[in-house]
Each structure stands twice: as C-alpha cells, then as structure tokens.
Amino acid sequence: GFCPTVSALIKGEPYIGATALFASEDMDAGDVIAQKKLPVTYPFKISEAFEAIGGAYSGLFVEGLSQFDKGRIEGKEQNHNDATFCLWRGEDDYRIQWNQKANDIVRFIDALGPPYKGAKAYMDEKEIRIFDAVEVSEK
Template sequence: MKFIFFGTNIFSGTVFDSLSAHGYAPEAIITVPDDVAGRKQVLTPPHIKEKCAGSGIHIAQYSSLKDPETRKKIASFGADFAIVAAYRKIIPQAVLDMFPNGVLDVHPSLLPKWRGPSPIESAISAGDTETGVSIILLDADMDHGPIILQEKTDIGSDEYFEDVYGRLARMGGAMLLKLIPQWLDGKIEPKEQDHTRATFSKMLSWKDGKVDPGQSVSEIYNRIRAFACEPGCWMEPEQKSESGKDKAERFILKIFRAKPAIGDGIGVSSNGKGPGLCEIGKQLYLICKDGALVLEQVQPQGKRVMSGIEFLNGYRKKIQVRLFE
C-alpha cells in the first residue's frame, strides 16, 4: 500500500521516525514552503524537509492545496492512504478524496477536547492532569473526523510543554504502527466524536505569554510550563527610577523555568506589599496572589538565559526587587 506523509515540524519528524524505523516509506512527503524564522529572519526549511533531505523520498512544498496543478501532482503519486502529523493546514475535501483508504491524522489531544493548533499548550495552561493522542479519519473540518484510535497519558505537575510534546509524538508514532495493518484490513470502525463536548485551542501570540503577578501561583506556573518554549513567557518588572532622567525604556524579562515555593509562607496576603519580584535567601521569587514562585531560569531582554541568582547579581540596581526577610 502506497501512502503520502503530510508534516512540518519536530512532532512530524518524530512520528515519521517511528514509521521509518519499521519499514514504512512514503511515496512523498508534503510540507510547507521555507519561511523566515528567528530574530534575524533567516529563510529556514521546515524540520521534516531538513530531516529527510537525502533520503531519496520526494519532498513537495506547497503554499496551498487548492491549486489544480498541485492537486494533479498529489494525485500522480497514486497513494492509497495518507498520514498527517502536525501539517498545520486544512486539507481540502478534494484532496482527501484522492485516497481510497482515507487520511489518518495524528492529533495530540483527547478529542473532542482541544481541537485546533495549540492543544498541548492549552491543556497545560488550563491545568489539565491528562492528555493523549487521537488518530482520526480526517475530514474537511478542523480536527472533526471520527476517532480511529485514542490513548491517554498523565501530565505531570512539573512537566513543561517540551516534555509532553515529545512523549505525545512518540505515542503517535507507536499508535500508527499498531493501527495501520488493522485499518487497511478493515478491522477498525471509526467512532464519531461527541461534537457537543468540543473545546478549541487557538493560534498563540506573544501576548498570550504575559505573566500577571496578580494571578494565583497555579495559574502563573501552568502558564510558564505551557508557554515558556513558544510563544514565550514574560513579564515587565518595575524599574528603579533615576532622578533627572526620562522614563526608562520598556524592560522585558522572559521566564523559562520556575517552581512553586512550597511551605515558604509568602505571598501578597503575608507580605502586604503586593505582587512582584522579591529576593529571599539570594533566590529570585515572584510574589503572586496566593503564594510565590521561585524563578529558576530567566532571560533579560537582549541577554542570555541565566539563573535567578545571576539575574539578582546583575540587575538589583536596575529592577525593583524587594528584600523579604
């Protein structure tokens, strides 16, 4: 049976590795065009293209699947089915209809929960304690098709996005290996999703990563675990004023790692000074509404990632950091 693989990023690459390691080689890999990335806006190929360059597999990059010529090229591969893993584009019905055995989509959530482009981040930021992978028979609507196979996994209370992301990608690959033979033999009947229970994730932006110290410890900690990688978690700490000078430029502090300050008995209610950065025992804390977080890894704007202690040593004179005794 011939198949085509649709994918783009590291999630796609991990799923592809599982298939490749067990002898599944697609007729073609369909991905998106190269795009600019990073602060320097360097033209960068999608991860799956870099991974499979030199493999002998045909790699096609299309900006749209609506073009008639593009559809002719896809049809020319004569594939019986397709696999989609983080392709990040809606595949039109006309393309889906090209595959007699359907299109299998690997989605990292327990559908119908968290349809859309950011299911892992949404699950972590919402404080979910479990997630999983759903393999669905793709239809023309977003993450809407019937479920063929679904498996669950716990989200650890100290796990970050990248931890869950990698595990779900590996799960997706392993699930496909179990599923494909049974699916092609007609031994599995897809089950319609309960669309009344659907929830949706969204395209994330820089603004979604902003930390509000007035929120609870759990809300902020979940946000950091979910968004520290992308789109980034950040705050604007209060700067010390300098007499005779204009108002300081905006100062952004990114937060990469943190942990709840269990048992320290600190927070807005106990210090009476409101939320914000605080130094306790030469450690950097963020005082929140109902407690505090130890900020373990941070990055001042334009600088390298550093420990909370390094930040204190370098920025005590610039940033308002209260001393808590």
C-alpha cells in the first residue's frame, strides 16, 4: 500500500517495495505471489517512490501473468509476525516538528509532498504548506 511507503520514507528506511498477493478475508493477509524490494537513496520524494513502485507493480503483474500462462499461480504463505501495518495520516500528522534533526525534517517534507497536501507549519498564525526543503550544513 502507499501509506506504509510514506511512513517508510519519513523513518528513512533503506528500502520500499511492492507485493502481489492473493485476496483473503483479512486485509493484506493472503499468500504472497511475488515481491519486489527497491533501494532508496535520500533525498527521495514521495512522487519518485510512487513512480518506482508503479514500475515494480508492472513487473509483478507480468510475473503473475507468466505464472498464469504456465497453468498455476503459486503463492507463499506470509510470516504474519513480520507483517507491518500503518494507519492513514490525519491532518495533525502533516505538521512539521521543528525540534527534529534537519535530515528528519527534509525526509518528512519529501514524504508528504505531491500528490499529498504537503507538510504544514504555521507562520504568523497562518497555516502554510511546505513542499520542498534542502538540508544546509553549517560552516
């Protein structure tokens, strides 16, 4: 899903990915058909992540079609202890925490940019949205 991608980028995870799985009664609990792990080099914007993941899903689709063409799509049971889940971000979750390290703030801003609303802050009691930032080192 895409919300875990936002959280992964905010946390600075070294990888994002895509998974094709069978439908099941429980959300995201079906057997895994195929997965693609994608390395992340920061700075990395959410739009870049979606583009990379879109390409990965295209590859997974082709892989699934190949399995189907051979007569059977095989799935591998998930280890549910390794599963991660993420709640959708509420409006308050877009607010920049200025007490964080500069690189954490940049990742936060990059992860919440378009197609999302952008990270938010307040200036003169007015809400502003921030879509881009660069970490500058002191000399």
